[in-house]
Amino acid sequence: MSVKFIVVLCILKCCFCEDISDNNLTLIFKWNTLELKWPSKERKTQLMDEQKYIPENSFIRDFKLWKNWTYFTIPRWKKGIPITLARIPTELNVLPTSPPLEPYPSWSMQTLDDCFALQSVHSIDIDKDGQLWVLDSGMVEELRVNRTYCPPKLVIIDSNTSLIIKEAVIPANMKFNNSILTTMALEREKQIVYVVDSNYYNSGFIVYEYQTGIFKRFLCEQLSPDEDSSNINYIPPNIIPEFVSVSLNTERDKLYFSTFDSSDLLYVNVSVFTRSVNDISSFVVNLGKNGRSVKLISDSKGYMYFNIVNERSVAQWRESSWVFQYTPHIVVQSKLLCHWISSLDVDDEGYLWIVSNRFHDYSKDNFKLEKENIRIFRIYVPRKEKPKRPRTGFNAEYVVLILFLIIIGLIVIEILMFNTD
């Protein structure tokens, strides 16, 4: 019976799908290879001569908009990447532009093999006070060799002053020697970060609280990719675990996540992290298929956005408090997004920003210098205010539901009457 009901709802949903168009996608930034803001021409030439700057090896993974700046992460996946965290002013006067990236917070913080400096940054976020949270995986050159010299750490930088407020090295007893710490979700109000350890064998969350400085580790087996996921031919198997998307919905106190190799959207109630349990795997809820995605974000209005790799699209979903239905809604689908989408963000005005790049070419060392390899678009995405329970206006789903219940009621009555005969 419930299956039939779901089928009816699905048919209705498809009839009401909104038109999808790419007319409103605006190209903001584009680069063939990332250009950097050098202290001098000589320095650039010197680093190029020493093979410490190989332009086509720098690649944007994550980004964050804050005030008038856009912050970027450039993981040191390969050799010749002189900076791993950068920013540029977000100027919308002349579009599109290809501005040079400024090392952030400074050049000296980018020094390779200096464990106080940043080694390889994949993931960033900004809390309520404008503090930039930086997750440094410590791993470098995963696409060439496996080299780890410095331990992974969290670095917190005041974006007002660019001063480092805190460096918190992830303690040795919180991780394993095969740990992969490249993604995190930040609780921006409470300043608690959930770092994903997505290795193949003993995956989990490492939770760090800014106020207390305490780290805790929780096992979560759903974060491990399947070992047979190595059939995803465009990503080297050793970096597949780096692609876990995770996002916190503070309105619902749920931590949503999805591994790249599965296409399931999962969540766990964040209150489990306050319990004295070591393994939270049994508390994880599977919501169903959402397509393979790389990035999952939540905005301040409780909407979630995630990309769907195979459909060249970004979907939006908002969990309603009074009816549970997991039906994401595609907000942009475009041939302009046919490349890899590596990150998303939403600004204060309601624009969704999308980083699209040629990761497939990059990971296969097949980068073509003459192409626009990294692009950032934005598009206005309407968001309704919180849906309130007594909704006005025609809603076909509920009319169908009521008709359906009436029919079931009639059948039940008929059966009962038949039985009394």
Ligand SMILES: *[C@@H]1O[C@H](CO)[C@@H](O)[C@H](O)[C@H]1NC(C)=O
């Ligand atoms: C583009 O955005 C405007 C509002 O900014 C909206 O009215 C229009 O319908 C959008 N067009 C498409 C094709 O989505």
Ligand SMILES: *[C@@H]1O[C@H](CO)[C@@H](O)[C@H](O)[C@H]1NC(C)=O
């Ligand atoms: C951003 O820049 C504009 C003009 O350049 C300025 O008026 C505005 O105050 C800036 N906003 C912030 C938050 O710094």
Ligand SMILES: *[C@@H]1O[C@H](CO)[C@@H](O)[C@H](O)[C@H]1NC(C)=O
């Ligand atoms: C940065 O400045 C804003 C307003 O100017 C302030 O609200 C915020 O607390 C400051 N952040 C820090 C970390 O001091």
Ligand SMILES: *[C@@H]1O[C@H](CO)[C@@H](O)[C@H](O)[C@H]1NC(C)=O
């Ligand atoms: C790095 O290590 C992993 C597992 O130990 C291995 O599968 C992978 O091939 C290595 N990568 C390189 C580039 O050597």
Ligand SMILES: *[C@@H]1O[C@H](CO)[C@@H](O)[C@H](O)[C@H]1NC(C)=O
């Ligand atoms: C990882 O740790 C295990 C013991 O926990 C050890 O046997 C193994 O040699 C270590 N591997 C590396 C690469 O250090």
Ligand SMILES: *[C@@H]1O[C@H](CO)[C@@H](O)[C@H](O)[C@H]1NC(C)=O
């Ligand atoms: C999360 O857990 C807390 C404590 O067990 C409970 O009060 C709350 O309702 C749960 N939230 C959800 C969304 O299940």
